[in-house]
Amino acid sequence: MKSLFNYIKEVVYAFVSLAKGLLLTLRYFVTIRKVNITEEYPNNRTTTISVKERFYGEVVLPHDENNEHKCTACTLCQIACPNNSIQIISKQIETEDGKKKRVLDKWVYHLDSCTFCYQCIDACPQDAIEMKNSFELSVYDRTKLIYQLNRPGSKLKEKPTVKEQQS
Template identity: 35%
Template sequence: MKKFLKTLIPFDIAKGLSITGTYFAKVFLTANRAKVKQHVVSEYPEVPAPLEPRFRGRVQLILDEAGDPKCVCCNACAKACPTGVITIEGGKKEGRKTRIPTRWDYEMERCVFCGFCVEACSFDAIKLNSQFELAAYDREDFSLGLTGAHNVLEPSPVGKFSYSDEA
């Protein structure tokens, strides 16, 4: 008889529904009468979303005091990248002892945001910023370089609220 009842009425489902029902009743009966916050939602577009401290966003080059990239074209980040999305070509600039990148390309559509490039850079020339809204309509928007509308020196102009100055 027990086996028949177990197959007829699954007790695990009934137990789960009873727990859910008690929480639903507790919120439903107290939300409008007491000073209890009814919704636990963030107003995302108006209020920037809180990010975790170790969030890994898009790669961004860091500039030095003179306004040039800190990168010295050692190719450590390109070698450390498991998907090979970074391409660097270096050259000399007059008045500077170290090399400077003449071409620094980053293919964001193939990036896995692992952070190996940041760890490999011993000059702290690149970082993963806190930009999380990376959607685009064109594939060309995912190819970033040193110049142009989409470059690695500043955040992508994708979303108005997708970048916070915390990182």
């Protein structure tokens, strides 16, 4: 008798647990407009497309409103890069007070050989470079994938001196 009772209980439990799954999929089916997770990519590229911030798309050198960047041309990123995607070309200039100083001339980025490993950004002591989450990077010619990241006419952002910091 007990085994018969267990048998019936098993059948009823089976139906209950199946109904749970069925109700979940039915909810998805009915509310598909809300729960849908498909990005209709080429159609929504100007409207609702969203890529996570942490996506590694390409290396950028941010400039502020005065067209100044933070790169001191220390070449630590170039050394850290495992596949030579970064080329730092620096030049000597003479400052107003007659000192000779090495500044950045060209920050050349070979996107075609970059593996987006993030090691250059980890290596940078000045936090001058960043990873951007852009993803539409393809072009028709490989030579077009060599970018110069510093804008023309940009210069190093002067660090506030101790005096200025105090005031």
